[in-house]
Amino acid sequence: MRNCEIAGWGTSLPEHAVRFGDEVRHRIADDVSHLDMLVDAAEQALRHAGIAAEDLDLVLGASAAGVQPIPCTAALVLERLTLRGHAAAFDVNSTCTSFITALDVASRYLDAGDHDMILVVAGDVGSRFLNPEQRESFELFSDAGAAVVLRRSTDPDRGVIASAQRTWPAYAHDTEIRGGLSRSPAQAYASADRADYLFDMDGRRALLAMMRVLPEFFAGFHERSGVSPDDVALWVPHQASAALGPMLDRLGVPADRRVDEVRAFGNMVSASVPFMLARALDAGRVGRGDTVILCGTAAGLTANVLALRL
Template sequence: MRSCEIVGWGTSLPDRIVRFGDEVRYRIVDDLSHLDMLVDAAERALARASVAPDEIDLVLGASAAGVQPIPCTAALVLERLTLTGHAAAFDVNSTCTSFITALDVASRYLEAGDAETILIVSGDVGSRFLNPDQRESYELFSDAGAAVVLKRSSDPQRGVIASAQRTWPASAHDTEIRGGLSRSPAQVYADADPADYLFDMDGRRALLAMMRVLPEFFAAFHERSGVAHDDVALWVPHQASAALGPMLDRLGIPADRRVDEVADFGNMVSASVPFMLARALDAGRVGRGDTVILCGTAAGLTANVLALRL
């Protein structure tokens, strides 16, 4: 057990709603920035935790696509929160599961005594990277931000019970944005393929890859961690697509103890897991002493799972 507890959480959701049939998606307007949304979520989390920005020891940015290449998104968020203080700031990126990776990293800093208070900020504006010609992805994504404040817990029964992460590189190009950094920098944009700067996904190939590897990955996690399905109050998976339900069924996760709100919110990329966790906490669906599992898949192909006792 790596001792830590969530003492505050906050979310930010755009007001603009786009409907595709019965499904609802949230998209930011032109005068709202990615950074605005992240800072809004961070300020809400800090207020709920009664923590001042200058009390933060570490800010972890956990977005799939950052605000800009340099500096890191965490530093830009910190700049908006305070110009003083003593915090370090850096980004953690495992695309859609970046929050889970960041929570794993944060718990290790807290356990080691290197930090007392950590802010994790996640969120993406996927709508600004979408290709209208790829209907599957164009109608799937929502924009959102989410943040949590973590502290080392005085209760040894609260914290990260176990975690696992793995990448299958044979599927590295199933989901990608190729342009924008060193592979295709801005100065070559005029001669580059414009599609390289938009989200590109082979949904069928990605799904088949996930179906092949996830059962064994999750079975190994449960065996190694000793966390049984009956121990888990709620599973909070990345809201990847409409295939989420069948995939969770395949993994044997009970329908009454899992979050599946893809139809109402879509794929919020890195904000997906913390946003849904915050909703569950706000609704009282889970609370102190409950074990939750945060999990999901991401580009790479990467899978994450983390068991947290609240």
């Protein structure tokens, strides 16, 4: 057990909603920035935790696509929160599961005694990277932000029980944005290459890959961690697509102990897991002493799972 606890949380959801049939997607307004959304969630988390930004030891940015190439998104969030204090700031990126990876990293700092108070902030504006010619992805994504304050815990029964992460690089190009950094820098942009700067997904291939590798991945996690599926009060998965339900069925996750709100919110990229965790906490669906599983898949192909006792 890595002793830590969630002291506060916050979310930011654009008011503008777009409907595709009976499904709803939230898209950021033109006059609102990605950074605005992240800072909004972070400020809510700080207020909820009852602390000031100056109390933070570390800010971890956990967006799939940051605000700009440099400096890191965490530094830009910290700049908006305070110009004082002593916090370090850096980004952690495993695309859609970046929050889980960042929470894993944060728990290790806290358990080691290196830090006492860490802000993890996640969120993306996927709508600004979508290709309208790819209907499958264009109608899937929502914009959102979410943040949590994680602190050291004196309760030996609270914290991260276990975690696992693995990447299958044979599927690295199933979901990608090729342009924008050193492979295709901004000065090399040409209208003929516009699609390289937009999200590209082979959804069928990615889904088949996940169906192939995830059962063994989760079985191994349960065996190594000692966490039985029966011990879990709630599964909070990345809201990847409409295939989430069938995938969770395949993994044996009971319908009454999982979060599946893809129809109402879509794929929120890095914000999916923390946003849905915050909703579950606000609704009283889980609380102190409960074990929750945070899990998901991401570009790479990467899979994450983390068991957290609240």
